[in-house]
Amino acid sequence: MEYGFIFVVEGATVEDIDTADLLSEQLDAMLARGGGVDLLDVAAEGENAFEAAMHASRAIRALVPQLCLLRLDRELVGIQDIADRVGVTRQNVHQWIRGERRNDERFPQAEGTVGRTQAWLWTEVNAWLERIDKGDGVLRPNRYEMAEIDAALYNSLDAKTAPTVDRWLRTLRIGAMASSAEAAWNVAVGGAARSESTARTLRVKREPDMSFVGFAAARPFVTQHPVGHHNASSALGPEISTGVANEA
Numbered sequence: 422m423e424y425g426f427i428f429v430v431e432g433a434t435v436e437d438i439d440t441a442d443l444l445s446e447q448l449d450a451m452l453a454r455g456g457g458v459d460l461l462d463v464a465a466e467g468e469n470a471f472e473a474a475m476h477a478s479r480a481i482r483a484l485v486p487q488l489c490l491l492r493l494d495r496e497l498v499g500i501q502d503i504a505d506r507v508g509v510t511r512q513n514v515h516q517w518i519r520g521e522r523r524n525d526e527r528f529p530q531a532e533g534t535v536g537r538t539q540a541w542l543w544t545e546v547n548a549w550l551e552r553i554d555k556g557d558g559v560l561r562p563n564r565y566e567m568a569e570i571d572a573a574l575y576n577s578l579d580a581k582t583a584p585t586v587d588r589w590l591r592t593l594r595i596g597a598m599a600s601s602a603e604a605a606w607n608v609a610v611g612g613a614a615r616s617e618s619t620a621r622t623l624r625v626k627r628e629p630d631m632s633f634v635g636f637a638a639a640r641p642f643v644t645q646h647p648v649g650h651h652n653a654s655s656a657l658g659p660e661i662s663t664g665v666a667n668e669a
Contacts, residue, residue, distance in 0.1 A: 470562035478579035496543040
């Protein structure tokens with residue numbers, strides 16, 4: 422499958438004519454400038470968005486070594502942006518948002534507000550539009566895939582072997598699932614109302630007949646960390662992270 426990506430980059434700009442021409446001719450990629458950052462619009466193929474992004478990154482690294490992919494641009498859009506891209510009126514978009522049209526398809530939740538204007542992730546809006554036959558036909562990574570791709574770029578995984586990347590992904594995903602399960606447990610036992618000292622010492626033991634979602638690949642113990650200090654790696658106890666990282 423072919424996916425479309427817009428990367429935030431450094432090491433080349435639209436003013437670097439030779440680099441821009443090379444990227445366009447060899448990869449059909451386009452350098453641009455937007456929101457105060459340099460961008461690279463490129464498409465790549467893969468079985469999933471993550472694989473396609475790594476293929477794109479390797480091809481770009483080989484072609485223009487000085488060009489660094491920093492992260493994916495989130496491509497936030499407002500009501501007018503959506504209207505312009507789809508070719509409808511602002512009123513049509515407002516009706517979609519309020520559920521006055523296409524009540525069977527709930528419009529995506531806004532990502533936030535910029536000034537007085539709401540903003541959405543274009544990838545989520547476009548996925549919604551595809552369901553009513555108004556999308557642009559381009560596959561894009563969803564928000565969770567974007568987070569994985571950003572983390573992979575930060576760790577230069579595009580330069581690693583496939584088995585290394587697979588192990589890294591498994592560890593990352595187990596960590597994310599462990600965090601979700603811990604959060605659910607915190608809510609069940611009082612969450613924020615529990616004192617920080619208790620949070621530091623609480624350890625949850627999974628009984629043989631007890632199944633936390635996503636814990637199938639994890640070790641029996643998960644350490645509870647202080648409230649407000651969760652992340653994908655710290656949510657994993659040493660038993661989990663070591664067990665995954667040492668797999669062949």
